[in-house]
Amino acid sequence: xPSSPSHPAFTLTRAATAPLTPPPLYAQLRxxxxxxxxxxxxxxxxxxxxxxxxxxxxxxxxPAFSSDPSLPGAPTFVKDTPQSPRGFFQSHDDPVHAAMxxxxxxxxxxKRINALRPAITRLTGELISSMVQLExxxxxxxxxxxxxxxxxxICELLGVPYAxxxxxxxxxxxxxxxxxxxxxxxxxxxxxxxxxxxLVQVKRQRPGDDVVTRLAAQVDDGVITDEDxxxxxxxxxxxxxxxxxxxxxxxxxxxxxxxxxxxxxxGEPSQVADAVEELLRYISIVHGGLRRTATQDTEVAGVxxxxxxxVIIPLGVANRDPxxxxxxxxxxxxxANARQHVAFGxxxxxxxxxxxxRAELQIVLxxxxxxxxxxxxxxxxxxxxxxxxxxxYGVHDLPVIW
Amino acid sequence: MQVxxxxxxxxxxxxxxxxAPDVFDQRDEDGLVVLLDEHPPAELNDAVRESATVCPAxxxxxxxx
Numbered sequence: 001x002p003s004s005p006s007h008p009a010f011t012l013t014r015a016a017t018a019p020l021t022p023p024p025l026y027a028q029l030r031x032x033x034x035x036x037x038x039x040x041x042x043x044x045x046x047x048x049x050x051x052x053x054x055x056x057x058x059x060x061x062x063p064a065f066s067s068d069p070s071l072p073g074a075p076t077f078v079k080d081t082p083q084s085p086r087g088f089f090q091s092h093d094d095p096v097h098a099a100m101x102x103x104x105x106x107x108x109x110x111k112r113i114n115a116l117r118p119a120i121t122r123l124t125g126e127l128i129s130s131m132v133q134l135e136x137x138x139x140x141x142x143x144x145x146x147x148x149x150x151x152x153x154i155c156e157l158l159g160v161p162y163a164x165x166x167x168x169x170x171x172x173x174x175x176x177x178x179x180x181x182x183x184x185x186x187x188x189x190x191x192x193x194x195x196x197x198x199l200v201q202v203k204r205q206r207p208g209d210d211v212v213t214r215l216a217a218q219v220d221d222g223v224i225t226d227e228d229x230x231x232x233x234x235x236x237x238x239x240x241x242x243x244x245x246x247x248x249x250x251x252x253x254x255x256x257x258x259x260x261x262x263x264x265x266x267g268e269p270s271q272v273a274d275a276v277e278e279l280l281r282y283i284s285i286v287h288g289g290l291r292r293t294a295t296q297d298t299e300v301a302g303v304x305x306x307x308x309x310x311v312i313i314p315l316g317v318a319n320r321d322p323x324x325x326x327x328x329x330x331x332x333x334x335x336a337n338a339r340q341h342v343a344f345g346x347x348x349x350x351x352x353x354x355x356x357x358r359a360e361l362q363i364v365l366x367x368x369x370x371x372x373x374x375x376x377x378x379x380x381x382x383x384x385x386x387x388x389x390x391x392x393y394g395v396h397d398l399p400v401i402w
Numbered sequence: 403m404q405v406x407x408x409x410x411x412x413x414x415x416x417x418x419x420x421x422a423p424d425v426f427d428q429r430d431e432d433g434l435v436v437l438l439d440e441h442p443p444a445e446l447n448d449a450v451r452e453s454a455t456v457c458p459a460x461x462x463x464x465x466x467x
Contacts, residue, residue, distance in 0.1 A: 061458070101413065109430075110420060111428070339421070339452070346458050347458055348458070350413060352414070354415060358420075
């Protein structure tokens with residue numbers, strides 16, 4: 001399909017004055033042409049983009065759309081993205097996806113995650129205590145709190161020694177950085193897999209109460225291979241890393257922009273839970289959207305998407321659909337239907353770690369504002385460096401004082 | 403209201419357990435859905451309906467109002 005001037009370029013660029021609002025192009029498309037072609041990779045591909053909540057759920061819930069990034073026509077962030085090992089199950093279709101996901105579903109059961117809450121609370125308290133003891137002001141909230149907290153939690157869950165934390169920071173960056181080449185991303189992923197492959201052996205010798213130990217046991221039971229166990233662990237490590245970190249940083253910014261609603265985040269557990277759902281909807285950190293490719297001709301919003309054609313589903317755009325959410329650009333921490341958001345995706349691939357993400361945000365955000373009631377950002381909002389060319393939206397740093 | 407769950411479709415997102423813990427639970431071995439109450443009391447109708455709406459795998463079906 002040749003490039004055409006009538007197809008707007010797919011963009012992640014937001015209005016400089018509205019860093020927490022999706023690019024204005026999509027609100028316009030949503031009203032005029034809810035499914036439309038966009039130009040990707042400088043016009044070499046013209047996949048569809050859907051901008052309505054209902055259509056996003058239709059595509060993501062339909063098994064006729066494949067998640068395999070190596071299919072011809074797949075509208076991937078980076079051209080020529082290869083298929084990943086099957087342990088990275090988000091890029092595989094059923095039945096491979098289901099078999100791999102099923103090895104981890106019990107790890108993220110609500111009752112298991114609830115059992116982690118005391119550890120998350122302790123780690124949160126310790127990190128805030130370390131941060132307030134720093135002598136410099138302002139303090140980078142991302143470096144000293146938002147990033148280490150989810151790293152500590154996921155390392156605890158997996159059984160990865162925190163001493164290896166720096167190694168994971170370094171190697172998870174290219175995986176979420178859209179300016180990294182396909183080779184850099186594969187190299188980073190392989191380095192993480194190699195480390196986890198060693199850890200699987202270590203856990204087999206010295207078992208712990210952790211995910212890697214239980215994956216090693218599934219290898220011994222013949223359910224998966226050592227390579228699967230390493231890939232699954234690597235996938236969890238980076239999936240639980242920058243996502244929650246950026247959600248913590250952006251939620252903090254958002255709450256500071258809406259001081260009149262701060263009492264909700266300090267309220268009863270049910271109020272905090274509702275507030276977190278609204279923050280997930282409003283911020284929608286997976287800003288580049290999910291990518292699918294039709295495996296057969298399929299109708300979406302009155303348009304036939306042909307087999308082999310790609311569809312981009314920008315989740316933050318669906319979450320600002322006025323047909324689904326009243327006054328969608330307003331933050332309302334009491335919004336009744338906030339949890340209908342698609343910030344975790346929708347369909348069989350919906351985020352496996354969502355109970356953990358919710359628990360972390362429900363613990364961390366009240367604790368931050370309880371411990372630091374005078375918290376404020378040390379620079380004007382427009383001086384913050386937002387992460388534009390990354391899979392996950394966020395801020396590079398967040399200088400704060402209190 | 404009668405509730406039905408399609409266990410093989412379940413992807414263990416856990417949302418129904420958060421929204422309607424008196425109606426839905428998860429199996430210990432794999433986190434898949436367990437229906438605790440096939441005929442929940444009327445005061446839980448909204449929570450059950452919301453569980454069905456947000457279920458990513460459309461594994462919860464409601465019969466009657």
